[in-house]
């Protein structure tokens with residue numbers, strides 16, 4: 149029996165019972181097995197039907213494996229499919245090119261492209277939605293012409309997987325409580341900082357979702373719109389048509405907004421308008437490209453923002469990274485690091501910060517774990533399974549405000565934020581997660597050592 153159902157399934161009306169379809173399709177251990185079974189049954193179906201089934205199957209497996217992106221790549225001989233899982237690409241399928249299945253055409257059509265790629269280079273971006281396992285999965289598609297043919301990247305946006313609730317981001321109870329108060333501020337601006345792929349967009353969406361009610365007008369400016377949220381007015385920046393960040397923001401301000409999300413601030417105009425509107429009764433969330441929370445202030449100085457404007461409009465800044473969670477199936481308990489290695493590790497830190505980090509590392513009652521290098525089937529041999537955030541939250545207070553007005557350096561602001569604002573750095577928050585056995589010290593060091 150073909151795995152997608154018996155022959156007379158075709159005559160039955162389409163049921164919204166997608167659950168069964170899902171279970172049928174992912175009964176194989178791997179996408180490769182599913183693909184082979186599909187090919188063996190090809191005498192019974194036309195190629196396009198198989199391509200439709202294959203594209204569905206790829207998405208079903210992507211969801212099952214918690215992939216964030218699916219890469220479908222033309223290579224010289226093969227068509228390769230890779231999944232990005234917890235930030236790392238894995239080969240999941242490699243089939244001969246000119247394969248029997250018009251797979252890329254199928255995905256092109258779903259994305260709203262012409263079935264055949266354009267003969268001259270053109271940037272193509274599309275999106276479609278698919279019901280998988282009773283969940284509406286949004287897929288954003290980008291096509292890229294390589295010398296071997298087309299490469300398609302499908303960003304899979306699964307709301308359940310994204311964890312669009314503040315509770316799912318990985319914050320400790322105290323940070324979470326503060327963030328829930330921040331999003332209820334009547335006005336002011338709050339910055340989220342972190343590198344690409346640090347989860348900051350997900351955090352911003354979770355914050356907006358937390359306050360999304362009919363009573364307030366929430367407008368976003370994004371590039372690109374990552375995920376569509378019900379009840380929120382999202383708009384897409386388009387430099388070509390003149391809908392730039394600053395122009396977009398001026399337009400938004402004429403739309404009677406309560407809360408504004410500005411995807412990114414990278415120029416003086418956008419920064420200036422954002423901070424001024426935060427002073428005049430609007431609440432803004434935005435991201436900015438800096439290595440940690442305190443350096444947000446220096447970044448704004450560099451853009452030419454006057455200290456008084458910052459000091460009076462800023463609620464705070466939060467930096468974040470994603471760390472891989474250690475696999476619960478195959479990881480092992482580990483001893484705390486010895487004094488000598490701790491001293492070696494903190495050698496390059498600011499002495500004030502080093503002292504706190506050392507205390508955290510050697511405090512008793514830690515549940516440190518190490519990843520199993522060989523991994524297990526559960527974690528695809530990586531030793532890690534899933535990811536969670538680590539956070540560095542700096543709230544504006546009188547002490548920091550004074551430093552801002554003094555035009556102080558990031559180092560000074562950071563020190564004041566730790567000593568007077570009880571700020572926990574990314575490293576400190578990461579160590580707490582390692583102490584709890586959620587992740588490993590090696591992973592925390594790897595992630596926090598990366599500069600932007």
Ligand SMILES: [Zn+2]
Pocket residue numbers: 475476477478479523524525526527528529531532
């Ligand atoms: Zn494992």
